[in-house]
Amino acid sequence: MKPHVKEVLIGLLIGLAANMAGTYLYIFFFSKLSLESTLKSALEEGFMGSLIALGAILNLIAFFLLLKKNQIYRARGVVLATVLAALLILISKFF
Template sequence: MNKMTKEILIGFLIGVIANLAGSYLYIYFFSKETLEKTIQYSIEQDVLGNIIALGAILNLCAFFIFLKKNKVYRARGVVLATVLAALAILVSKFL
């Protein structure tokens, strides 16, 4: 595995983790129910995509931190993770 691919993969993993952490933080601070109940309710009410989108806000922070540190390939990985989140939102809305 070359250096570029490794850096993109690191950025992708950080982007996915940041999105999951952002979604968890949103549920933790704004939901009165447990994590499991909130996710079940959001699936039933078809708002899971909204929670994923709000969780992606942390990807913006990671993206700009990587750009500031001149880690362009890691920033590309974060963008790739954001595209994956957008596809997850698309699937949750239409399926």
């Protein structure tokens, strides 16, 4: 595997982890329900896309930190994770 492909995959994993962490932190601080109850409610009531979008805010921080450290390929992976989150939101809104 080429070195830059490995760096993009690492960035993708960082972006996915940041998105999940952001979603969890939003639920932890702003939801009165437990994690499981909030996720079940989000699926039933159709606001799962909003939770994913709010979780993606941490991707912004990860992206700029990686750019500041001059890790361009990892930053590209974070952008790829954000695009995947956007596609997931799009799918959840229409299906």
